[in-house]
Amino acid sequence: MAPRKHFALGDRVTHDAYGLGRVIVVESEDAVLVDFGARQERIVQPYTGMFTL
Template sequence: MKKPSEFRRHLPTSPFKARTEAPLKRFAVGDRVTHDSYGLGRVIGVEGDADIAVLVDFGSRQERITQPYTAMFKL
């Protein structure tokens, strides 16, 4: 059975429209990234086919960062 919110249609400008999930971030070896806590870095490893975690070299240290990558952005 569908939820009541699935039956409702909202105007595109409505503040009550259904929220959509943001697309998953994907990183590849060699990508330049920035992290809110660690600064600028380069991806040196990717774990799993679904990007479970990435290993990033930030110069002074290497960090393993797991999904969701809310604080990390590709440059």
């Protein structure tokens, strides 16, 4: 089993589908809201395709 990913407020991230963004809300251990510029997306565990820069 892969370790759980953790993101913090202000983290710069990249997502396979949405591109570059910044975490603007940490809802819980299981969800974050990311501003990708043109759109905001709620991303949930296991954060597939999203990585910290």
